[in-house]
Amino acid sequence: MPPNFHADTPLAQRMRPTSLNAIIGQEHLLAAGAPLRRLVEQGHLPSIILHGEAGIGKTTIAMLLADAVGRPFHALSALNTGVKQLREVLDAKDSLVFESPVVFIDEIHRFNKAQQDALLGAVESGDITLIGATTENPSFSVNNALLSRCQVYRLEPLTPEQIGAVLQRALSEDNVLKELTVDLQAKDTISQLAHGDARKALNLLELAIQTADAKQSPVIIDDGLVSRVAQTALVRYDKDGEQHYDIVSAMIKSVRGSDPDAALYWMARMLVGGEPADFIARRLVILASEDIGNANPNALLLADAALRSVQSIGMPEARIILGQVVVYLATSAKSNSTYKAINAAMALAEKDASPVPLHLRNGVTKLMRSQGYGQDYVYPHDYPNHYYPQSYLPENLIGTRFYEFADNQREQHSKQFMDWLKTQAPSND
Numbered sequence: 043m044p045p046n047f048h049a050d051t052p053l054a055q056r057m058r059p060t061s062l063n064a065i066i067g068q069e070h071l072l073a074a075g076a077p078l079r080r081l082v083e084q085g086h087l088p089s090i091i092l093h094g095e096a097g098i099g100k101t102t103i104a105m106l107l108a109d110a111v112g113r114p115f116h117a118l119s120a121l122n123t124g125v126k127q128l129r130e131v132l133d134a135k136d137s138l139v140f141e142s143p144v145v146f147i148d149e150i151h152r153f154n155k156a157q158q159d160a161l162l163g164a165v166e167s168g169d170i171t172l173i174g175a176t177t178e179n180p181s182f183s184v185n186n187a188l189l190s191r192c193q194v195y196r197l198e199p200l201t202p203e204q205i206g207a208v209l210q211r212a213l214s215e216d217n218v219l220k221e222l223t224v225d226l227q228a229k230d231t232i233s234q235l236a237h238g239d240a241r242k243a244l245n246l247l248e249l250a251i252q253t254a255d256a257k258q259s260p261v262i263i264d265d266g267l268v269s270r271v272a273q274t275a276l277v278r279y280d281k282d283g284e285q286h287y288d289i290v291s292a293m294i295k296s297v298r299g300s301d302p303d304a305a306l307y308w309m310a311r312m313l314v315g316g317e318p319a320d321f322i323a324r325r326l327v328i329l330a331s332e333d334i335g336n337a338n339p340n341a342l343l344l345a346d347a348a349l350r351s352v353q354s355i356g357m358p359e360a361r362i363i364l365g366q367v368v369v370y371l372a373t374s375a376k377s378n379s380t381y382k383a384i385n386a387a388m389a390l391a392e393k394d395a396s397p398v399p400l401h402l403r404n405g406v407t408k409l410m411r412s413q414g415y416g417q418d419y420v421y422p423h424d425y426p427n428h429y430y431p432q433s434y435l436p437e438n439l440i441g442t443r444f445y446e447f448a449d450n451q452r453e454q455h456s457k458q459f460m461d462w463l464k465t466q467a468p469s470n471d
Contacts, residue, residue, distance in 0.1 A: 052244075052245070052248065053212060053216065053218075053219070053244045053245070053247065053248040054097075054240070054241040054244040054245055054248075056216055056217075056218070057208070057211065057212050057215075057216060057244060058102055059099075059102055059106065060106075061106060062079070062082070062103075062106045062107075062110055065099060065102065065103065065106070066200065066204050066207050066208050066211070066240070067098065067099065067198070067200040067201070067204045067240070068098070068099060068103070068197055068198065070198070071103075071195055071197070072103075077195065078103070078107065078195065081107075082107060082110040082111055085111055086111070087107055087108070087110075087111045087113065087144065087171055088171065088192075088193055089165050089170075089171050089172040089173070089191055089192045089193070090172075090173055090174075090192055090193045090194070090195060091150070091173075091174045091175075091176065091180050091184060091189070091192045091193070091194045091195070092104065092173065092174070092175045092176070092195055092197055093176055093177075093178075093179065093180050093194060093195065093196050093197065094177070094196060094197030094198065094199075095177055095197075095199055095238065095239065095287065096177055096239060096241070097236075097238075097239030097240050097241035097242050098197050098198070098199055098200060098238060098239060098240060099197060099240070100148075100175035100197060101117075101146070101148060101175060103197075104117075104144070104146045104173040104175065105117075105146070107144070107173065108144035108146075108171075108173075113142070113143060113144045113171065114143040114144065115143070115144045115146065116143055116144070116145050116146065117146045117148070118145065118146065118147050118148070119147070119148045119149060120147055120148060120149040120150055120151070120152035120153045120157070123147070123157075128157060128160050128161070129160060142168055142169055142170050142171055143170055143171070144170070144171045144172075144173055145161075145164075145170045145171070145172055145173070146173045146174075146175070147161075147172065147173070147174050147175070148175045149175065149176065149177070150174035150175060150176050150183075150184060151176040151177070151178040151180070151183030151184065152318075155185060158184065158185045158187075158188050159185065159187070159188075161188060162187055162188060162191070165188070165191050165192070166191055172188075172191075172192060174192065178321070180194050182324065182328075198238075199237065199238020199239065200236075200238045200239070200240055201238070202230065202233040202234070204240075205232070205233040205236050205238070205240065205243045206229050206230075206233055208240045208243060208244065209226060209229055209232060209233075209243060209244070209247055210226075210229075212244060212247060213226060219251070222251070222260075222261055223259050223260035223261065224251065224260060224261045224263060225260040225261065225262045225263065226247075226263045227262065227263060227264040227265070228250070228263050228264050228265045228267070228268040231265045231268050231269070232246050232247060232250075232268055235268070235272050237288075246268065246271065246272060247263070249271045250263045250267050250268050250271050251263065253267065253270070253271050254267060289308055289311050289312055289315075290308075290312070290322075290325060292304075292308040293305055293308035293309050293312070293322075293325075293368070294325060294329055294333075296308055296372065297326075297329055297333065297368060297371050297372045298329070298333045298376065300372055300373065300376065301372060302368070302369045302372035302373055305368045305369070305371075305372045306365060306368060306369065309322060309364060309365070309368050313357070313361055313364075319352045319356070319357050319360040319361070319364060320349065320352050320353050322352075322364055323345070323348050323349040323352045323353075323360075323363075323364060323367075324349060326345045326348065326349075326364075326367055326368065326371060327342070327345040327346055327348075327349050329345070329371060330342040330344070330345035330346075330371060331380070331381070332378060332381045333371075333376055333377075333378055333381070334371060334374050334375070334376055334377060335377045335378065335379060335380040335381060335448075336377060336379065336380055336448075336452060336453050336456070337374070337375040337376055337377035337448060337450040337451075337452055337453060338374045338375050338452065339452070341370065341371055341374050344367055344370055344371075345367055345371065348363050348364065348366075348367040351363050352364065375450045375451065375452070376450070377448040377450050377453060378448075379445060379446055379447065379448040379453060380445065382446075383444040383445035383446070384444075386444045387444045390439075390442070390444075394436075394438075394439070396436030396437075396438055396439060397436065398436070399433065399434075399435075399436060399437065400413075400414040400415060400416075400417065400418070401414075401416065401417060401418040401419040401432075402416075402419065402434065403415040403416055404416065405417070419432075420432050425467075425468055426466065426468070427463055427466055427467075429463050429464075429466075429467055430467065430468065431464065431467045431468075
């Protein structure tokens with residue numbers, strides 16, 4: 043056993059890979075010719091964000107990337123690092139070290155704007171190389187200014203075959219386990235329960251071995267034993283693993299399905315399991331726009347207010363606010379019309395780059411106006427009902443529809459207004 047480990051060190055920690063070649067999984071990033079592999083082979087390491095579920099190697103990969111390019115490594119956790127501590131790390135650069143240090147920040151999505159802003163100067167100047175790890179979509183949880191200075195790489199959950207390889211390596215290479223004779227009959231069951239999380243799989247294996255009959259040789263780890271210990275293990279580790287996403291999904295689908303009781307149950311499961319209240323609130327903000335939208339515009343306002351209230355108040359009182367909002371959203375009229383509309387518009391925008399029609403361009407100079415910029419544009423406020431029929435799309439896209447009014451009262455009311463507006467419009471002949 044390595045000198046920094048002892049018999050009580052968790053198996054998952056003892057089995058942490060010590061080289062990039064020893065990592066199981068993430069071939070799309072680490073295999074020969076893959077992006078991260080190419081970077082370290084060239085001796086170059088830019089600032090990056092590693093995005094993916096817990097237990098799939100973000101911290102390990104960060105450590106090994108720094109080691110592969112011979113850079114000093116400093117690990118921080120967003121849970122217990124404030125701006126003051128962060129600045130102390132950034133200011134404590136060794137003038138004798140020519141290579142910028144790698145500063146690893148676990149759960150970087152928990153940093154507030156001020157904390158993330160404190161990183162900007164050091165990252166931009168190259169004084170540090172930032173590696174951030176997050177279980178949340180960086181597009182929503184990392185400031186745009188910081189995100190633009192980093193490459194984002196998505197890590198994937200391990201496959202059942204990869205989980206099996208992790209378990210087999212533990213049995214054959216761990217100095218504690220290889221002294222035992224273990225008959226692992228429940229490899230598939232552990233893989234299924236782990237949901238792609240190597241740490242969870244190793245924790246289940248270790249707990250099963252500790253629970254098994256020590257007098258028995260070989261130590262049999264079968265489905266029955268794993269099933270008996272799994273419930274305890276899942277409760278202990280859910281909030282950091284794939285189950286975390288399953289329960290979030292169940293809550294969202296319950297709200298979407300207009301079932302307030304189920305929505306409350308799944309949300310309560312998350313809160314009891316220690317899920318941060320602001321994580322739940324952010325999901326409700328997204329849901330309010332995606333699944334309710336213009337069927338009830340107040341839903342987004344209430345969800346956004348709840349997010350800000352939860353962040354300022356915290357638990358346990360935040361549960362009251364979340365309970366109110368989740369019931370309101372579940373019992374609200376539903377529509378995904380705007381969600382579908384923006385997706386359709388973005389899908390077309392990826393393929394079409396039509397020029398802006400001349401009458402819609404901003405003719406701010408005499409030369410531009412002489413070229414037709416802004417000419418023939420009709421100012422709608424000069425006409426009754428503040429409307430004048432004219433084209434706002436490129437000529438090749440005229441008639442394209444992204445948004446379709448859904449069959450709820452509010453959107454149908456808007457449709458009726460738009461239909462009436464067009465009947466009242468002056469002729470543009």
